Each structure stands twice: as C-alpha cells, then as structure tokens.
Amino acid sequence: xxxxxxxxxxxxxxxxxxxxxxxxxxxxxxxxxxxxxxxxxxxxxxxxxxxxxxxxxxxxxxxxxxxxxxxxxxxxxxxxxxxxxxxxxxxxxxxxxxxxxxxxxxxxxxxxxxxxxxxxxxxxxxxxxxxxxxxxxxxxxxxxxxxxxxxxxxxxxxxxxxxxxxxxxxxxxxxxxxxxxxxxxxxxxxxxxxxxxxxxxxxxxxxxxxxxxxxxxxxxxxxxxxxxxxxxxxxxxxxxxxxxxxxxxxxxxxxxxxxxxxxxxxxxxxxxxxxxxxxxxxxxxxxxxxxx
Numbered sequence: 403x404x405x406x407x408x409x410x411x412x413x414x415x416x417x418x419x420x421x422x423x424x425x426x427x428x429x430x431x432x433x434x435x436x437x438x439x440x441x442x443x444x445x446x447x448x449x450x451x452x453x454x455x456x457x458x459x460x461x462x463x464x465x466x467x468x469x470x471x472x473x474x475x476x477x478x479x480x481x482x483x484x485x486x487x488x489x490x491x492x493x494x495x496x497x498x499x500x501x502x503x504x505x506x507x508x509x510x511x512x513x514x515x516x517x518x519x520x521x522x523x524x525x526x527x528x529x530x531x532x533x534x535x536x537x538x539x540x541x542x543x544x545x546x547x548x549x550x551x552x553x554x555x556x557x558x559x560x561x562x563x564x565x566x567x568x569x570x571x572x573x574x575x576x577x578x579x580x581x582x583x584x585x586x587x588x589x590x591x592x593x594x595x596x597x598x599x600x601x602x603x604x605x606x607x608x609x610x611x612x613x614x615x616x617x618x619x620x621x622x623x624x625x626x627x628x629x630x631x632x633x634x635x636x637x638x639x640x641x642x643x644x645x646x647x648x649x650x651x652x653x654x655x656x657x658x659x660x661x662x663x664x665x666x667x668x669x670x671x672x673x674x675x676x677x678x679x680x681x682x683x684x685x686x687x688x689x690x691x692x693x694x
Contacts, residue, residue: 425496426549426606428632432500433507433553441508448504452633455682456480456497459637463491466641483540493640499543503550510551515559522551549606631676638678639671 460477463469469477473487482490483498506525512518526547533539646667650659 422545423606426546428496428636429500429503429546430549430553430556430606432503433550434557436507436511436554436557444508445504450686452497452500454686455634455637455678456494459494459497459641460491462638462641463494466644467491483543484538486540493637495540495542496636499540499546502543503547507554511554511558515555518555518558519551522547522554526551552607627676628672630679631672631674633675634678634682635671635675638675642671643667 457478460474464474464477467489469491470488473489473491476482476485476487477491477494477498480498480501482495483502510518510522510525512521526544529539529543529547533544643663646663647659650662654662
C-alpha cells in the first residue's frame with residue numbers, strides 16, 4: 403500500500419529508493435547504537451522500548467484496514483517478516499524486522515569485527531537457504547540485515563570516526579548511477595537478484611556515513627530529539643497521512659492537500675512523535691516504579 407505519482411516513473415523510483423535509504427539508515431543506526439549487556443536485560447529493554455506503541459499501531463491499522471484472526475496473531479507476535487500474512491498491515495513490517503534483528507544480535511556480535519562479519523554472513527546464508535527450501539522470510543529481512551550488521555561492525559571498529567564525507571559520497575554516487583542505468587523502472591528491478599541486496603546495501607551504508615558527517619555540524623540536542631521521536635513517527639505517519647489525504651483531497655483538491663501535507667502536517671507529525679514518545683516513557687516509568 404503506497405502513494406504513487408501518475409506518469410512519473412522516475413519520480414516514483416526515486417521516492418522508492420529514498421524510502422529504502424531512510425529505512426536502511428534506521429537499521430544501520432539501530433545496529434550501531436547497540437551495546438552488549440546480559441541476555442535477559444538486552445531482550446527486556448528492547449521489548450519494553452518497542453512493544454507498547456507497536457500494539458497501539460496494530461490496533462489502529464486493524465481498525466482501519468481490517469485483519470483476519472490469523473493475520474492479527476502474526477502481527478501481534480511480530481512474525482510478518484517470517485510468516486507471510488494474507489494481508490500485511492502497512493508500515494508494521496519494520497517492527498517485525500527489528501524484532502528479529504534484536505533477537506539475533508547476541509548471536510551476531512563477537513569480539514572482533516571480522517568475527518562479527520563471519521557470524522552475520524553465516525546467519526544470512528542460513529536464512530537464504532531456509533527461504534529457498536521452505537519459503538519463509540520476506541526479502542526485506544535480507545535487504546536490511548546488511549546495514550544492521552554493518553552498523554554493528556562500524557561501532558566495533560569505530561569506522562564512522564575515520565570515514566570522511568568525501569569517501570562515503572564517492573561510494574554513493576557511482577552506485578546511484580548504476581541504479582539509473584541498470585534499473586530504469588522499478589518493475590525491472592528484481593528483488594531476488596544478489597545485486598539488489600549488495601548494491602542497495604552499499605548505498606545505505608554510504609548514505610549513513612554521509613549523514614554522520616553532516617550531523618557533526620548539527621546541535622546534539624536536535625539530534626537527540628529526532629532520535630527520540632523517530633519511532634512514533636515511523637509507526638504512525640502512514641495512518642495519519644492516509645486519514646488526512648482521505649479527508650483533504652475531497653475538500654481542497656490533490657495539489658493543495660499534498661502541499662499542505664509537506665508544509666504543515668509533516669512538521670506536526672515530527673514534533674508530535676517526540677512528545678508521544680516522551681509521554682509514553684513517563685507512563686512506562688511510572689508503572690515500573692509502581693510495580694517496584
């Protein structure tokens with residue numbers, strides 16, 4: 403379920419790439435920011451951080467788009483990237499993927515970056531084999547496993563502190579040109595090709611290196627606020643945009659509704675995401691203290 407621009411194949415293709423890069427950046431940062439802790443504490447913190455708002459998002463999506471009991475169970479347990487549901491609720495695939503990556507993290511990370519790469523490659527290969535034999539795992543698991551793993555390796559080796567913007571841009575530009583030449587329309591871009599994972603994965607990593615270099619000139623407080631609000635924004639931006647366009651297009655037309663979505667709605671969603679997360683944190687901390 404997505405919004406497209408009629409008669410603008412290249413624009414739609416660019417937006418699709420930007421979506422992949424944005425999602426890849428989130429997975430990269432997720433891997434980069436993880437730190438070792440006891441297994442129980444690690445899983446408890448991740449579940450505590452992700453699941454409450456995810457349940458709200460599942461409830462909203464189910465109310466709006468509907469779901470069978472079978473599909474609802476799959477979504478409630480975050481299994482939609484492993485077991486394909488009849489109807490996938492929009493956007494929530496991301497949480498299913500990050501659930502799986504967090505479960506795998508203790509088995510991926512090792513004492514050295516090389517050992518981590520070997521462990522991740524072994525898991526990647528095993529998952530590909532399972533997909534070929536019994537058909538489980540959505541292709542996005544393989545696509546975003548790459549930036550997630552590279553994020554872990556970069557953190558271990560402190561590569562981001564050593565890679566200049568010019569180098570990352572020199573990687574991003576040729577891969578972008580390669581995409582434009584080889585895949586002139588999205589329909590010809592085969593998700594099963596190994597180049598799909600490797601080349602787009604390289605673009606994601608290069609993009610993250612570039613964003614890291616740029617972020618060095620941005621206030622730390624701004625970055626912290628963006629990081630805090632990013633998860634609610636990702637969970638709820640689609641239903642908010644869907645409800646808004648469903649109402650606005652009928653009253654003010656497509657062009658004005660789209661313009662207002664970027665100029666007015668987007669800043670509201672970004673700011674709102676920050677406060678939603680802060681309120682949820684306060685509620686969770688209050689419940690936790692009460693239980694103690």
